[in-house]
Amino acid sequence: MASSMKLNDTLAVSSPTAHAAPAAAKLAFDFLDLKAQFRSLRGEVMDAISRVMESQIFILGPEVKALEEEYAKEFDAKFVVSCASGSDALILALIAAGVGKDDEVITAPFSFVATAGSIARVGAKPVFVDIDPATFNIDAAKISAAITPKTKAVMPVHLFGQAADMDTVKAMVAGKNIAVIEDAAQAIGSKYCGEFVGNIGDFGCFSFFPSKNLGGAGDGGLITAQTPEAADKLRLLRVHGSRKKYHHEILGTNSRLDALQAAILRVKLRHLAEWTDGRRAKAQRYRELFAELNLSDFIAAPPEPAAAHHHVYNQFSIRCVQRGALREHLSHAGIPTEVYYPIPLHLQPAFSYLGYGPGDFPQAEAASRQVLALPVFPELTEQQQQSVVQAISEFYLR
Numbered sequence: 001m002a003s004s005m006k007l008n009d010t011l012a013v014s015s016p017t018a019h020a021a022p023a024a025a026k027l028a029f030d031f032l033d034l035k036a037q038f039r040s041l042r043g044e045v046m047d048a049i050s051r052v053m054e055s056q057i058f059i060l061g062p063e064v065k066a067l068e069e070e071y072a073k074e075f076d077a078k079f080v081v082s083c084a085s086g087s088d089a090l091i092l093a094l095i096a097a098g099v100g101k102d103d104e105v106i107t108a109p110f111s112f113v114a115t116a117g118s119i120a121r122v123g124a125k126p127v128f129v130d131i132d133p134a135t136f137n138i139d140a141a142k143i144s145a146a147i148t149p150k151t152k153a154v155m156p157v158h159l160f161g162q163a164a165d166m167d168t169v170k171a172m173v174a175g176k177n178i179a180v181i182e183d184a185a186q187a188i189g190s191k192y193c194g195e196f197v198g199n200i201g202d203f204g205c206f207s208f209f210p211s212k213n214l215g216g217a218g219d220g221g222l223i224t225a226q227t228p229e230a231a232d233k234l235r236l237l238r239v240h241g242s243r244k245k246y247h248h249e250i251l252g253t254n255s256r257l258d259a260l261q262a263a264i265l266r267v268k269l270r271h272l273a274e275w276t277d278g279r280r281a282k283a284q285r286y287r288e289l290f291a292e293l294n295l296s297d298f299i300a301a302p303p304e305p306a307a308a309h310h311h312v313y314n315q316f317s318i319r320c321v322q323r324g325a326l327r328e329h330l331s332h333a334g335i336p337t338e339v340y341y342p343i344p345l346h347l348q349p350a351f352s353y354l355g356y357g358p359g360d361f362p363q364a365e366a367a368s369r370q371v372l373a374l375p376v377f378p379e380l381t382e383q384q385q386q387s388v389v390q391a392i393s394e395f396y397l398r
Helices: 003-007 035-056 063-077 086-096 113-121 138-147 166-173 228-237 260-268 272-293 323-332 350-353 362-370 381-398
Strands: 079-083 104-107 125-128 151-155 179-183 203-207 221-225 243-244 315-321 371-374
Touching: 035 260, 063 079, 063 179, 063 221, 063 260, 079 086, 079 228, 086 113, 086 221, 086 315, 086 323, 104 113, 113 221, 125 350, 125 381, 138 166, 166 179, 166 323, 221 228, 243 362, 260 323, 272 381, 315 362, 323 371, 323 381, 362 371
Parallel strands: 104 125, 104 151, 151 179, 179 203
Antiparallel strands: 079 221, 203 221, 315 371
8 A cells, every 4th residue: 555545546555464353452541531621721711711601791781892892802803703512604705795596605515514514504505525635624726617597606625723724625616706714613723825724715613612722612603804894794693683783684593602601611711722733743742753664655644834834733633544444443442532524515415405425525425434533632541543543553553
């Protein structure tokens, strides 16, 4: 098997000589240890919760406003509007961009369902474009061929924490009155050419789901916008289109970030840069350990992009052969893994009405067969990482 497997759809190799036995040193741990994170912040978090409880202001209010301002300062965002979830962020951004019934929105089929689901929920049609096999992000050079007179927006996904090729995305839609809505749910703090994601297109959409790099104690989301008019519309949409009680200028919805979530997120935001450095260090250590064991015939670790493209590693997803058997082997060794995502969106029953079939997007389909996410979080120990790589080595090389 050649090392070019990273970009190869075939990945066909002979079976390892033995792979039934688990790693010698069994070391069970969580895929993401949120309890360890909380222990380090317990005092700060409980103080923030107490502050909100004492105020009895739970809907919007000063905590939410402060979070939006602190986010804008931290990430150089022009306008920031929080909302109830990352999925709502996508929907609200689409509506604010004027996307609706019978419009088309171009996106990638290798993502969480909310990406294309948000498009369908506003009455538009998701139009898929295959992915770049090296980054798992949309193959931006293929966007042009998918544009029609009905195309109203493009929604690139910064998957796993790595920015999509935004220069090419913007070049594909230049002068065409097509909005660019960044799905940055997994990519808070990621950079493209030195610029934070979410600030490059017309809108940026983020999630505060607990497993994200900046996660709350429940659902939450945030949208960045480039103009005051767009931000104003987002603020209207999240409160039923109302500035004055019982007066509704437009039809909106209820998508407000809870003050309790905002207070907790304000605490965590102060630590995010340090946590991101920790994730990046763990990713680099994985690459070093894999290089030492010469496993390139069997796996491909995600490469670190150029310095100006700042990967934040919400997930560390390798490509691998015999994924099912490897995952079972790792589970027996006490090592947790996840698969993001086992079925590409164009093959999901929910999108069967679009008429896509197997073979339409071969790179996305190959990724769905081959990706395996390994634990990567700031509190992950050297011993735990060595245990992961040792068990993978035992599977392929024994």
